[in-house]
Amino acid sequence: MWAYWQSVPAHWREIPARYRLEGGECQDCGYRMIPREDICPKCGSRNVKPIDLPRKGKVVNYTVIWNAPRGYEYYTPYVIAIIELEDGTRLTAQLTDVEPSDVKEGMEVEMVLRKTRVSGESGLIAYSYKFRPLIK
Amino acid sequence: MAASISNYPLGEVIIMRANRKVGIVGWGVYVPQWRIRSEELARGWGRDWKRYAAGIMVEEKSVPGLDEDTFTIAYEASVNALRRARIDPSKLRAVYIGTESKPYAVKTTATMLIEALGAGGEDRLTTGADYEFACKAGTEAMQSIIGLIGSGMIDYGLAVGADTAQGAPGDALEYTASAGGAAYILGPSEESIAIIEASLSHVTDTPDFWRRQHERYPAHTRAFTGEPAYFKHIMTAAKKLMGLIGTTPDDYDYAIFHQPNGKFPLRVGTRLGFTPDKIKPGLITPYIGNTYSGSALVGLAAVLDQAKPGQKILVVSFGSGAGSDAFHIEVNDKIEEVRDLAPKVMDYVNRKRYVDYTTYARYRRMIRMLHDFSAY
Numbered sequence: 025m026w027a028y029w030q031s032v033p034a035h036w037r038e039i040p041a042r043y044r045l046e047g048g049e050c051q052d053c054g055y056r057m058i059p060r061e062d063i064c065p066k067c068g069s070r071n072v073k074p075i076d077l078p079r080k081g082k083v084v085n086y087t088v089i090w091n092a093p094r095g096y097e098y099y100t101p102y103v104i105a106i107i108e109l110e111d112g113t114r115l116t117a118q119l120t121d122v123e124p125s126d127v128k129e130g131m132e133v134e135m136v137l138r139k140t141r142v143s144g145e146s147g148l149i150a151y152s153y154k155f156r157p158l159i160k
Numbered sequence: 161m162a163a164s165i166s167n168y169p170l171g172e173v174i175i176m177r178a179n180r181k182v183g184i185v186g187w188g189v190y191v192p193q194w195r196i197r198s199e200e201l202a203r204g205w206g207r208d209w210k211r212y213a214a215g216i217m218v219e220e221k222s223v224p225g226l227d228e229d230t231f232t233i234a235y236e237a238s239v240n241a242l243r244r245a246r247i248d249p250s251k252l253r254a255v256y257i258g259t260e261s262k263p264y265a266v267k268t269t270a271t272m273l274i275e276a277l278g279a280g281g282e283d284r285l286t287t288g289a290d291y292e293f294a295c296k297a298g299t300e301a302m303q304s305i306i307g308l309i310g311s312g313m314i315d316y317g318l319a320v321g322a323d324t325a326q327g328a329p330g331d332a333l334e335y336t337a338s339a340g341g342a343a344y345i346l347g348p349s350e351e352s353i354a355i356i357e358a359s360l361s362h363v364t365d366t367p368d369f370w371r372r373q374h375e376r377y378p379a380h381t382r383a384f385t386g387e388p389a390y391f392k393h394i395m396t397a398a399k400k401l402m403g404l405i406g407t408t409p410d411d412y413d414y415a416i417f418h419q420p421n422g423k424f425p426l427r428v429g430t431r432l433g434f435t436p437d438k439i440k441p442g443l444i445t446p447y448i449g450n451t452y453s454g455s456a457l458v459g460l461a462a463v464l465d466q467a468k469p470g471q472k473i474l475v476v477s478f479g480s481g482a483g484s485d486a487f488h489i490e491v492n493d494k495i496e497e498v499r500d501l502a503p504k505v506m507d508y509v510n511r512k513r514y515v516d517y518t519t520y521a522r523y524r525r526m527i528r529m530l531h532d533f534s535a536y
Binding site: 039043044097098099120121136137138139140149151154159 | 193225226227228229231232235236263264272275276278503507511522529
């Protein structure tokens with residue numbers, strides 16, 4: 025049973041990013057990232073501060089998952105997309121509330137909070153950001 | 161309006177009216193996009209929908225997607241309420257969720273919502289709890305927050321009613337048990353778009369509907385859920401509230417009653433003396449089904465989406481088990497400023513995609529996979 029349980033502390037550590045789209049901003053070069061890293065991947069500065077990222081963006085590219093990793097089988101087919109947020113920050117996220125055939129590059133999307141992984145009947149329910157076509 | 165509460169001797173206060181006036185600062189709703197037609201549900205069980213249509217008056221209902229539950233519904237409704245309230249979420253000092261479909265049997269949904277919204281500031285200095293009283297848990301949460309604000313313990317609080325309701329396959333409830341929710345940010349009257357002038361509750365031990373621990377689906381007592389449960393409690397709470405504050409149905413522009421189906425609210429409203437045109441603007445169940453803890457509160461949101469300053473609203477919820485909470489609400493001119501800051505009830509009602517019974521059964525997790533590692 026424990027084999028398919030995800031790590032609870034690992035999920036817990038990422039709650040600010042997963043629930044609130046909290047990323048990092050390098051105070052030296054201005055580069056933004058999610059998840060936040062201690063060292064700026066662009067300039068190497070250690071001066072990275074948390075920042076709430078904008079919740080709207082557009083699809084840069086995407087792929088449809090038919091053969092899912094363990095724990096995600098029930099949700100297939102689903103779409104994973106690279107999304108560019110309004111401030112230019114890019115991240116990878118699932119799309120939801122959309123048929124794979126309706127996804128287009130450049131599609132405007134907004135962040136929603138959804139279940140991403142459920143560890144069986146007894147384990148943790150993990151929630152995270154996903155993106156859906158803009159409704160208003 | 162009756163005299164202030166201080167005029168009553170101790171122990172004689174019946175109407176729940178706060179020392180400091182409390183009102184609605186912002187409201188928001190969420191309804192999943194998936195729908196199933198009642199005709200399709202009937203087809204799944206080889207039944208003829210036409211035989212049930214007039215008795216249920218729900219043409220289609222919302223269905224939660226595979227990645228949706230009470231928390232995700234409560235979250236989006238709350239974000240919409242915050243947009244209208246125009247306050248920083250850190251100012252919320254109480255977050256209560258009324259639901260009978262908690263994601264965890266033991267682990268508070270409210271703490272997840274507090275974390276997602278950033279309520280209580282960086283130190284999360286806020287109270288949070290899940291309320292359960294069948295379909296009236298959301299209004300119960302509202303009353304608690306009215307008490308906290310009214311007494312001056314807090315300034316702003318969030319009350320949510322949300323559910324992904326369970327209707328057993330083939331049961332009559334399968335036609336109505338749906339998903340959705342509404343969130344209300346309450347605060348001091350100066351900030352409010354509508355003042356909650358008074359409230360009153362009436363509860364008895366009436367076993368009309370329940371779900372035992374570890375059961376997936378609730379049991380109900382069919383016709384017994386009507387007269388001694390729904391009608392008795394709503395009528396008692398409504399009549400007592402109106403009697404004590406000195407109003408009549410003619411004083412109200414809108415009346416919202418709990419909506420287990422499309423028929424009961426019209427019937428109970430008519431019996432109380434409300435004309436159908438006062439009930440229909442807040443009657444949303446015929447389009448999305450019964451969102452349980454969200455039911456009356458989604459109805460109230462639909463009315464706030466169109467109410468004009470000065471109008472008066474009566475809201476009476478009902479929860480099985482059983483009881484009713486009644487509220488007298490008066491709208492003021494601030495409502496016009498905030499109404500369009502978030503999607504309205506009808507925006508979500510009209511955003512829909514249909515599923516057939518097979519997909520519905522999959523979305524509601526009635527179908528299990530071999531090696532299902534993500535079952536719940």
